[in-house]
Amino acid sequence: xxxxxxxxxxxxxxxxTSSLYxxxxxxxxGHVAIQTDHGPLVLxxxxxxxxxxxxxxxxxxxxxMRRAKRGEQVSVAVTQVDGxxxxxxxxxxxxxxxxxxxxxxxxxxxxxxxxxxxTVLTEKLIPGRTAEIREPSAREIAQTMVxxxxxxxxxxxxxxxxxxxxxxxxxxxxxxxVVLDQPGTGRILEAPDLAAGVPVPSSVxxxxxxSMPLGDAGS
Amino acid sequence: xxxxxxxxxxxxxxxxTSSLYxxxxxxxxGHVAIQTDHGPLVLxxxxxxxxxxxxxxxxxxxxxMRRAKRGEQVSVAVTQVDGxxxxxxxxxxxxxxxxxxxxxxxxxxxxxxxxxxxTVLTEKLIPGRTAEIREPSAREIAQTMVxxxxxxxxxxxxxxxxxxxxxxxxxxxxxxxVVLDQPGTGRILEAPDLAAGVPVPSSVxxxxxxSMPLGDAGS
Numbered sequence: 001x002x003x004x005x006x007x008x009x010x011x012x013x014x015x016x017t018s019s020l021y022x023x024x025x026x027x028x029x030g031h032v033a034i035q036t037d038h039g040p041l042v043l044x045x046x047x048x049x050x051x052x053x054x055x056x057x058x059x060x061x062x063x064x065m066r067r068a069k070r071g072e073q074v075s076v077a078v079t080q081v082d083g084x085x086x087x088x089x090x091x092x093x094x095x096x097x098x099x100x101x102x103x104x105x106x107x108x109x110x111x112x113x114x115x116x117x118x119t120v121l122t123e124k125l126i127p128g129r130t131a132e133i134r135e136p137s138a139r140e141i142a143q144t145m146v147x148x149x150x151x152x153x154x155x156x157x158x159x160x161x162x163x164x165x166x167x168x169x170x171x172x173x174x175x176x177x178v179v180l181d182q183p184g185t186g187r188i189l190e191a192p193d194l195a196a197g198v199p200v201p202s203s204v205x206x207x208x209x210x211s212m213p214l215g216d217a218g219s
Numbered sequence: 220x221x222x223x224x225x226x227x228x229x230x231x232x233x234x235x236t237s238s239l240y241x242x243x244x245x246x247x248x249g250h251v252a253i254q255t256d257h258g259p260l261v262l263x264x265x266x267x268x269x270x271x272x273x274x275x276x277x278x279x280x281x282x283x284m285r286r287a288k289r290g291e292q293v294s295v296a297v298t299q300v301d302g303x304x305x306x307x308x309x310x311x312x313x314x315x316x317x318x319x320x321x322x323x324x325x326x327x328x329x330x331x332x333x334x335x336x337x338t339v340l341t342e343k344l345i346p347g348r349t350a351e352i353r354e355p356s357a358r359e360i361a362q363t364m365v366x367x368x369x370x371x372x373x374x375x376x377x378x379x380x381x382x383x384x385x386x387x388x389x390x391x392x393x394x395x396x397v398v399l400d401q402p403g404t405g406r407i408l409e410a411p412d413l414a415a416g417v418p419v420p421s422s423v424x425x426x427x428x429x430s431m432p433l434g435d436a437g438s
Contacts, residue, residue, distance in 0.1 A: 028314065029316075031252075031261050031296050033250075033259040033260065033294075034259055035254050035258065035259045039254065039292030039294065040252040040253055040254045040259045040292065041294050041320070042250050042251070042252035042294045043318070043320065044298040044316065046313075073257075074258070075258065075259055075260050075261045077261040077262060079248065081247070086345055088352060089352055089355065090337060090349070090352060091359040091363070093348070094265075095247065095248070095265060095344070097248075101260070103257070119309070121309075125303060125312060125314070126305055126312060126422050126426055127425060127426070128422035128425060129420075130309070132420045132421075133308055133309060134388075134391075136309055136310055140308070140309075140310040143310075169353075174352055174353075175351075201348075203346060203348040203350075203351055204345070207345055207346070
């Protein structure tokens with residue numbers, strides 16, 4: 001089996017490159033996995049996409065980057081949490097999310113293109129910043145490693161649905177819906193199959209009122 | 220070298236268990252890496268901590284869980300993005316974050332403790348929900364796998380500082396500070412060494428006004 005084939009939940013698999021690129025462009029970090037002598041290692045790293053390349057950078061002293069630039073296989077996951085699917089059972093309750101996994105052998109960006117790649121990474125983190133600051137020095141460029149992975153072998157999984165409760169659960173008066181992970185109003189969405197008049201339970205009200213309930217963005 | 224030793228930036232390493240637990244408890248997903256025949260694979264997964272154990276669950280059909288429960292080595296990263304460190308150079312600009320990496324061999328939670336473990340995971344995702352819904356059925360429990368990793372071998376890296384610009388950069392009139400990834404006011408923090416009267420540049424204003432600029436939590 002190809003490793004980009006999902007072993008399960010194939011209905012959530014997408015081959016849509018524009019959805020993939022949108023996800024990669026919306027996230028500033030990914031998690032990269034590499035095999036070491038002691039087993040697999042996973043670490044967060046800043047990312048930026050340019051066309052069909054994923055750029056990552058770090059210190060030339062970074063252990064995983066030194067290993068990766070020797071042409072070892074890595075995978076990079078980029079994940080966005082969109083909310084919580086609150087079903088009528090714990091079994092069907094889950095997370096609304098989008099997750100891409102890219103497989104490949106990173107290559108170091110060569111010296112001629114490194115200034116360009118670093119500019120792309122800075123602009124990803126702080127759009128518009130490059131015009132406000134000095135150019136990187138030769139020493140700074142030399143101290144930084146930039147790796148590039150072709151975005152050719154990838155999988156994308158999008159969970160954006162509703163609680164999938166069976167008829168016996170739907171027939172109860174238990175609330176079901178989605179709590180979106182976004183600020184402001186409209187965070188609590190009722191399931192399409194929810195009967196009229198079922199009040200929002202206290203667990204869902206509490207979840208929706210936490211300032212940042214989910215994902216990487218604070219607690 | 221022990222794999223829990225950071226190869227660089229050791230000043231950011233922490234051995235504080237309560238900081239580790241606080242991070243693990245604040246995040247609903249981690250990224251787990253496992254070695255496969257095709258190279259390392261990294262995937263997002265829901266997590267919950269109980270004492271010194273990290274729980275993860277999924278379908279019994281999940282490829283990585285079937286592999287992991289055979290006693291293979293994995294690592295799990297749990298990351299929180301707190302903001303962007305906006306320095307006077309691109310080289311010193313970076314991310315404020317906390318990241319834990321746990322290494323170990325997951326063990327399947329046995330049948331006697333599975334209902335308890337699933338309850339812990341549901342309560343992590345939607346606190347208070349268990350009291351509002353029915354118990355999981357025997358079939359649902361049988362279809363779910365729960366893995367547990369001892370939180371014994373781990374590293375924790377906390378980047379919570381300020382731009383570390385050299386004296387030549389500090390002497391310029393370029394703005395420096397931090398943009399926090401939190402809603403509302405007070406998101407833009409001036410660097411302690413910023414001279415009086417330096418206006419906030421447009422890149423920083425734009426970053427602070429994006430509704431969800433960072434991390435996993437939407438775009």
